[in-house]
Amino acid sequence: MKEIRWHGRGGQGAITASKIVAAAAFGNGLTGAVMIPTFGTERRGAPVFSSLKIAREKIYDLSPIETPDVVVVLDHLLLKEVDVAKGLKQDGLIVLNTPKPATAYDFGGARLAVADVNALSVEAGLPPGRVNSGIIGVLCRAFDIVPFESVLEEIANEFAGKKPEANARAARLCYENATVREATAAGVA
Template sequence: MRKDIIEIRWHGRGGQGAVTAAKIVANAAFNVGYRGVLMMPTFGTERRGAPVVTFLKLSKEKIYDISPIEKPDMVVVLDHLIIEEVSIIDDIKPGGFLIVNTPKPVEAYKYNGLKVAVADVTKIACEAGLQNGIVNSGIIGAFAKASGLVDIEALVEAIKYEFKERKPIENALAASLTYDKTVIGDK
């Protein structure tokens, strides 16, 4: 999955923390040597529970292309039901990765030419001591396992920093547990 610029699109619902998750990954990526880190959150009239999208570009070199992501290398989905509501699969690059928070097995997601990784982040986050629906830290663990772009240790440190006032241990645990429990399917 390595190339000049890695483009990642995050789909969640208002209040789930898709923007915060992308921000944490951006900070961790910069800390481990990515010199090009560009995060583009989108804000509109979204309300709690409405679909939300944010974008992240990563590169070992500076990024000068600030155009929107049209064909991402990866899509991270914080709520599997969004796949049925919003068209997110069709524009992923061939050979790309779909990372999904879902209770369903990886075999439930068969998309031609895409790699798929799944974890029941909602359940794992509750096991880690977070309230139901708080999945941003957990999905970061799934992202780490599936992408291999930023190691889990760097992401856990970024999570602890971001949530230093709000359950840093529980958020870090959610990421670590999800990392361990993420299942990556065959292409």
């Protein structure tokens, strides 16, 4: 089983993004895909997280992820509020939307993928702040679990009638422009 924990802000679309990856995984035979949002007293802008678990077999445990393989962060400013890397597995991956280069971060030497998803998504034709299709591109670049083409198909399905081309373009631009920093030292966050 692979466990992907998504950190975003209320209204940012982290749930939609992880649902897209779940659907692509399901379509590729990973039929145990479940996505569990964790609900607090959230409102727009507040930190939220959700748990995406992917496996070949049915998943019975719907408790929130404690030891993620991957942490996806939709807003780099969350790093000031939330310990996003908590429990990250050894050899784990952090996927981060940030305007800064990967060298600006430490994360205890963990593997890190970054892209300026905000800017690239606007370049793709999305309104400012729409980052949930772009961040999937960064994830797919660094984490090989589902073919990127399947993910693009699911993006087109999910955003049917809501700029599907621009969303797919954003994912592709972010995929192509992501920087992946391999783990250094022990690679433990």
